[in-house]
Amino acid sequence: MDLRLEVSERGDWSVIEVGGEIDVATAPRLREQLIALVNDQRYRIVVGLEGVDFIDSTGLGVLISGLKRVRTHGGSFALVCTEPRILKVFEITGLLAVFNVCSSLEEAVAEDGGEGDEAP
Amino acid sequence: MTDVTAAAGDVVELELPARPEVVSVARLVIGALVAVDPLFDEERCADLRLAVSEACTNAIQAEMVGRGRDAVADPEAEPIVMRCVLADGQIEVAITDHGGGFDPSGLQEHPEVTSPDRLNYEGGLGIPLITMLADHLEFLPTADGTTVVMRFEPRTPGLRPIIGGAPGSAGSSTG
Numbered sequence: 001m002d003l004r005l006e007v008s009e010r011g012d013w014s015v016i017e018v019g020g021e022i023d024v025a026t027a028p029r030l031r032e033q034l035i036a037l038v039n040d041q042r043y044r045i046v047v048g049l050e051g052v053d054f055i056d057s058t059g060l061g062v063l064i065s066g067l068k069r070v071r072t073h074g075g076s077f078a079l080v081c082t083e084p085r086i087l088k089v090f091e092i093t094g095l096l097a098v099f100n101v102c103s104s105l106e107e108a109v110a111e112d113g114g115e116g117d118e119a120p
Numbered sequence: 121m122t123d124v125t126a127a128a129g130d131v132v133e134l135e136l137p138a139r140p141e142v143v144s145v146a147r148l149v150i151g152a153l154v155a156v157d158p159l160f161d162e163e164r165c166a167d168l169r170l171a172v173s174e175a176c177t178n179a180i181q182a183e184m185v186g187r188g189r190d191a192v193a194d195p196e197a198e199p200i201v202m203r204c205v206l207a208d209g210q211i212e213v214a215i216t217d218h219g220g221g222f223d224p225s226g227l228q229e230h231p232e233v234t235s236p237d238r239l240n241y242e243g244g245l246g247i248p249l250i251t252m253l254a255d256h257l258e259f260l261p262t263a264d265g266t267t268v269v270m271r272f273e274p275r276t277p278g279l280r281p282i283i284g285g286a287p288g289s290a291g292s293s294t295g
Contacts, residue, residue, distance in 0.1 A: 023147075024177045025140035054147070056173040057249055061242030068239040085166050092252050093245050094232075 002026070004051065005033055013076075013109045014042040019051030022059030030059070034066040043075025046108045050080060055089055067099065076100075078108040130206045135199040136176070138183040138217070146176045146202055150213065159209055159274035167253040168211065168272055174246040175215045175268045176200065182219025182265065210255075211272045218265040 003026035004019035014037050022030060030047075037045055047063065049055070063079070070077040078100040081087055090096045102108040134149055136142040147169045154165045179200040198218040205212045230244045231237040251257055256271035 021144060021147075023140075023143050023173055024180065025143060054169065054173070056170055056177065057243070057245035058177060060245055064239055065242050071239070085163070088163075088166075089170065089249075093249060 003029055010109050013044045013046050015046045017048040021054040023056050024058045027058045027062045031062045038069045043070050043073040045070055046078045048080045049086055052086055055086055078102050080105050080108050132204045134202045138180045138197055138200050143173055143176045146172050153204055164274055171250045171253040171270055174250050179215050179217035182217045186220035214267050214269045216267040221261055222266045
């Protein structure tokens with residue numbers, strides 16, 4: 001199964017639109033993309049999951065590591081997701097309380113400082 | 121694999137090379153099997169695909185750890201086996217690896233998912249996820265690995281966080 005990654009910029013945010021399935025075979029590419037952005041000193045990152053058909057714990061782990069990397073630099077990390085099947089995976093793992101999950105890209109990039117994204 | 125029917129008592133057995141790319145094949149197969157059973161709705165079907173993905177990932181990683189990362193390219197590496205039995209209105213999926221065995225009681229404890237320290241751990245969500253999704257979960261040691269047995273009934277379990285959160289939740293973070 002293929003994973004599609006499209007990176008763009010939206011103001012001072014970097015946006016990764018993800019499509020396809022995020023699992024043990026494909027998650028490494030998303031991880032590399034997140035690392036590349038942080039290495040480029042892009043510390044405000046939105047990951048769009050609207051095109052994602054499937055995510056499992058390997059994919060969640062990559063998003064957790066992305067959040068950690070960005071947070072280390074005082075940045076912001078947001079997800080865009082409205083698909084109930086994908087949201088359910090975040091919900092049952094308790095990760096809805098960890099990530100800033102937005103219902104649109106506009107909502108995500110409107111965040112100033114990444115509400116819900118700061119360590120308590 | 122082209123003739124997927126789901127009459128009572130059907131058994132489908134699949135050998136898969138222990139490589140990350142085959143996890144999507146396992147999901148495809150279980151999805152096709154479950155989709156023809158009217159007892160399992162779309163959401164329960166998604167639960168099975170997720171649980172199978174987690175179990176296959178664990179099996180493949182066990183083999184990679186057991187044999188070293190080169191096992192991926194090792195033509196002698198033994199396949200993982202996925203056996204699905206549809207009977208009595210439920211589905212049992214058993215996934216067997218040759219990864220040298222695994223002690224579920226020895227799983228590393230992780231901080232609560234909402235704790236900032238939890239960000240130090242990428243892994244550890246797979247087995248709690250299976251526990252949430254399956255009606256029955258068992259780890260059976262084999263001579264050279266583990267068989268994970270999961271049983272699913274055609275209902276959708278209530279949503280509750282694995283770690284912390286709602287009262288009566290699973291409460292602890294194993295795996």
